[in-house]
Amino acid sequence: MRLRSLSRRTTALVAVSALTAAAACSSPTATEADSSAAASPSRATYGTQAPLVGNANFEAVGLTATTFSFKAESGTVRADELGITYIDPRTDDSADLTVRRTLWDGTEAWSAAVAVPDGAADMQARLSLDPAIGVVSVWFSGPDAPSEDGAIILRNTDAMSGQVTWLDVETGRAVSEDLMVTASDLAGVSVRTNEDFVGAIVMEDDSTTSGVLHVDADLTLAGLAWGDLISAEGDFQLSGVSQWNSVPLFTLVDKNDGSNNIVQLGSTELLTADSDAIRFIPGPTHLGLKHDEDLWLVDETGAVVEVDTSACELGNNHQYPTISDTALYAGLARVTLGDMSVECLADIAPTPDAEIVGEFSDGNLLLASALSNAQVRGTWLVPADRSEAVELDSLGPVEVHSDHVVNIVDGSESTFVDVYDYRDLLPAQQ
Numbered sequence: 001m002r003l004r005s006l007s008r009r010t011t012a013l014v015a016v017s018a019l020t021a022a023a024a025c026s027s028p029t030a031t032e033a034d035s036s037a038a039a040s041p042s043r044a045t046y047g048t049q050a051p052l053v054g055n056a057n058f059e060a061v062g063l064t065a066t067t068f069s070f071k072a073e074s075g076t077v078r079a080d081e082l083g084i085t086y087i088d089p090r091t092d093d094s095a096d097l098t099v100r101r102t103l104w105d106g107t108e109a110w111s112a113a114v115a116v117p118d119g120a121a122d123m124q125a126r127l128s129l130d131p132a133i134g135v136v137s138v139w140f141s142g143p144d145a146p147s148e149d150g151a152i153i154l155r156n157t158d159a160m161s162g163q164v165t166w167l168d169v170e171t172g173r174a175v176s177e178d179l180m181v182t183a184s185d186l187a188g189v190s191v192r193t194n195e196d197f198v199g200a201i202v203m204e205d206d207s208t209t210s211g212v213l214h215v216d217a218d219l220t221l222a223g224l225a226w227g228d229l230i231s232a233e234g235d236f237q238l239s240g241v242s243q244w245n246s247v248p249l250f251t252l253v254d255k256n257d258g259s260n261n262i263v264q265l266g267s268t269e270l271l272t273a274d275s276d277a278i279r280f281i282p283g284p285t286h287l288g289l290k291h292d293e294d295l296w297l298v299d300e301t302g303a304v305v306e307v308d309t310s311a312c313e314l315g316n317n318h319q320y321p322t323i324s325d326t327a328l329y330a331g332l333a334r335v336t337l338g339d340m341s342v343e344c345l346a347d348i349a350p351t352p353d354a355e356i357v358g359e360f361s362d363g364n365l366l367l368a369s370a371l372s373n374a375q376v377r378g379t380w381l382v383p384a385d386r387s388e389a390v391e392l393d394s395l396g397p398v399e400v401h402s403d404h405v406v407n408i409v410d411g412s413e414s415t416f417v418d419v420y421d422y423r424d425l426l427p428a429q430q
Contacts, residue, residue: 048066057394080284083104085127126138130198139193156241166219186202188202209238240280248265249263273294329355348386348389349382350380360403365382
């Protein structure tokens with residue numbers, strides 16, 4: 001895919017696809033999920049609801065009841081440190097969507113109706129998040145039309161309807177806009193995006209992109225031509241695109257020098273790496289960038305700091321680092337965002353395949369080894385004093401947010417979410 005500048009620059013950029021690894025997990029049917037909900041907790045718990053996804057391993061460690069559970073439209077769940085935003089399952093493809101925001105204590109903060117654009121009833125509803133500005137976008141993806149000239153499209157993005165709705169996750173305030181109005185100023189005839197991008201790529205034709213659209217915390221849309229962003233000389237390919245803190249985030253690959261890969265945040269070149277396998281880790285206050293065993297942190301001003309992780313394994317590229325408002329977790333490294341100090345759990349972890357899932361307010365850490373090729377699979381709780389890890393039954397790929405263990409399972413038609421209070425975890429009470 002060529003990226004054409006509309007300004008005085010004439011350098012062409014060709015987009016290439018980015019490969020992503022997806023972790024496999026079980027997919028319950030609606031019948032299985034509903035039947036498991038009949039179970040009732042056998043002891044007093046902070047959780048009060050029956051989980052949607054029955055799991056004997058959860059029950060064995062005390063997680064028998066949830067703070068709240070819900071079904072969502074498949075693939076439309078976005079969690080952050082304060083709560084979780086999702087779209088209710090669709091029962092009528094042409095009816096308005098219902099978007100909900102629930103805080104971690106189970107309180108529903110708001111709900112909003114989002115109209116389905118004309119021609120989008122058969123398209124898939126999607127939800128993207130920029131955690132730094134607290135904005136989600138509701139958009140609709142569809143299949144790519146066959147290209148008559150065999151043009152290479154940007155495969156880590158999806159064709160989309162031009163109509164997008166953005167919502168402020170704190171207040172629920174919503175703004176809808178037709179992206180093509182702004183895209184037309186950049187010679188655009190269509191737009192594309194992905195689940196990590198609340199903006200869009202502007203397409204001049206099937207194989208040429210002329211610019212990028214991004215949205216700020218006030219839900220205001222703006223467009224930029226590539227020539228206004230890119231200063232590097234040469235023939236580049238676009239390898240990945242997202243948005244963080246309202247600014248476009250992307251990777252450029254030099255077609256003539258595979259070791260010259262530039263990561264940019266807006267017009268600022270953040271770093272250069274020797275491959276394009278650079279993982280974005282967007283958080284509420286910092287952006288993490290991981291490349292093999294190298295790690296950088298970017299703050300809200302755009303300042304970049306390389307973190308010295310030489311004493312700790314950061315995990316392979318099939319593992320997904322996570323970030324909160326206080327720390328970043330990559331493999332067995334815990335990086336404090338305030339002073340960039342690194343704590344390594346390699347000597348405590350029961351297996352080198354483990355990674356830190358997240359941290360609780362008492363300082364305990366949750367470790368998991370869930371990859372199919374791991375030598376040892378399981379879940380462990382590491383005490384705050386970093387004494388011996390306590391083995392739990394394997395909980396699978398869970399998330400940790402604000403003293404809650406979150407189990408998100410994508411089914412064939414819906415996504416099932418169970419949110420457990422950490423205080424119900426039996427080892428935490430001992």
